[in-house]
């Protein structure tokens with residue numbers, strides 16, 4: 001098992017080195033990056049918005065139930081909601097959601113290209129398939145995921161406000177005061193650094209599983225599952241590492 | 249000329265190619281024949297560098313291909329076209345984009361020049377009005393023809409075809425065989441074709457290499473193949489009633 005892991009890790013590192021080789025023709029890569037931004041970013045807008053608003057609402061209501069004493073000012077609810085959203089919920093949970101959505105898409109797309117010999121065809125044309133297929137996706141995701149995460153933060157905080165006001169648990173003015181209180185710009189950087197690292201993990205790991213798919217349709221399915229599971233696990237582990245480093 | 253010199257290749261402890269030496273000549277259709285699973289595809293992929301060979305060498309004219317780095321191989325690959333067993337068209341691209349893609353990557357042609365070239369290649373494989381279709385919208389035979397068009401897009405000196413007519417009706421199969429043979433003569437390409445179709449063998453086999461049990465078992469051409477007294481070869485060649493009748497004549 002450990003040997004298996006080391007083999008995979010070694011092959012993963014070699015693949016990543018391939019990916020960052022000099023591209024054949026820049027203009028084509030720029031076009032690919034734009035296409036991937038659309039595929040990986042715009043397509044995820046809906047689900048990210050949907051989940052963020054609802055999670056923000058739930059967070060706010062839970063905070064309100066926990067702050068059920070006159071000793072703690074109501075604006076604390078706004079403050080606590082914002083902190084959870086910015087520090088953990090948006091960067092980590094949304095990245096996990098994206099690992100599921102984007103990761104499975106990438107593994108199955110590249111895996112299908114592998115089993116239908118399209119990757120061999122790229123190589124025969126004289127193109128480095130690892131660079132051509134994975135590099136634009138990595139660049140696009142590392143650029144677009146932080147934007148999605150920022151958007152998620154705003155929408156989740158908004159969801160909290162909506163829930164707080166509609167249920168009457170938190171007056172609007174208190175909530176808004178709370179979300180502005182003790183604001184540290186560093187927290188945003190912290191979240192965005194996570195978003196960028198997680199984006200890299202999602203694309204590179206699911207791309208890796210797609211790239212080394214063997215066999216046929218069945219194996220493409222298996223590769224897609226592995227892509228999602230392994231990139232989610234990597235996110236969880238790196239979340240701990242980054243939290244330790246960045247908040248130390 | 250392409251030459252495989254004592255090429256061996258195994259997967260794990262399964263020896264697929266066992267010291268194969270064979271020369272493929274320029275301006276001719278060189279056929280590799282053998283039963284399903286005999287290693288034709290593996291041999292072809294070894295020759296184009298998709299599989300690393302365990303020992304031996306592969307030469308393109310006087311260049312030693314098998315010892316090249318990926319970047320050195322690129323030079324030869326731009327002189328090389330390949331038709332894969334399943335077509336391997338890029339399914340995110342239209343027919344036209346499939347053909348133009350190598351040109352965009354490696355030439356500085358204008359969009360018009362590239363489109364003209366694509367139309368020319370499509371006309372060579374007798375396809376019209378398919379430029380904007382996606383591979384999923386084509387029939388099996390059309391896919392094969394588009395794949396040929398893509399393979400000849402860069403004017404290759406070397407053309408590899410892995411079972412160009414498997415899964416096609418006899419007429420379309422024949423059309424594709426003749427097309428490849430025509431292109432080979434016209435552009436003086438070195439063409440290597442994997443097949444187990446006896447029709448192709450008799451139709452276009454300028455040079456034939458028979459692979460059996462990982463070895464080069466027999467070599468010849470379409471005239472000598474029917475007269476050989478090699479037992480294993482005869483079992484392969486005269487497997488059907490039709491070919492047996494041919495022998496009696």
Ligand SMILES: Nc1ncnc2c1ncn2[C@@H]1O[C@H](COP(=O)(O)OP(=O)(O)OP(=O)(O)O)[C@@H](O)[C@H]1O
Nearest residue numbers: 259264282283284285286287288289290291333444
């Ligand atoms: N990537 C691989 N890994 C392991 N074994 C392989 C691989 N590719 C091929 N083989 C084995 O090599 C042998 C030859 O396969 P190959 O695909 O070359 O046959 P073929 O002659 O092209 O057959 P067909 O006419 O059916 O296409 C088979 O026994 C196959 O199991």
Ligand SMILES: [Mg+2]
Nearest residue numbers: 288289333410
């Ligand atoms: Mg084959």
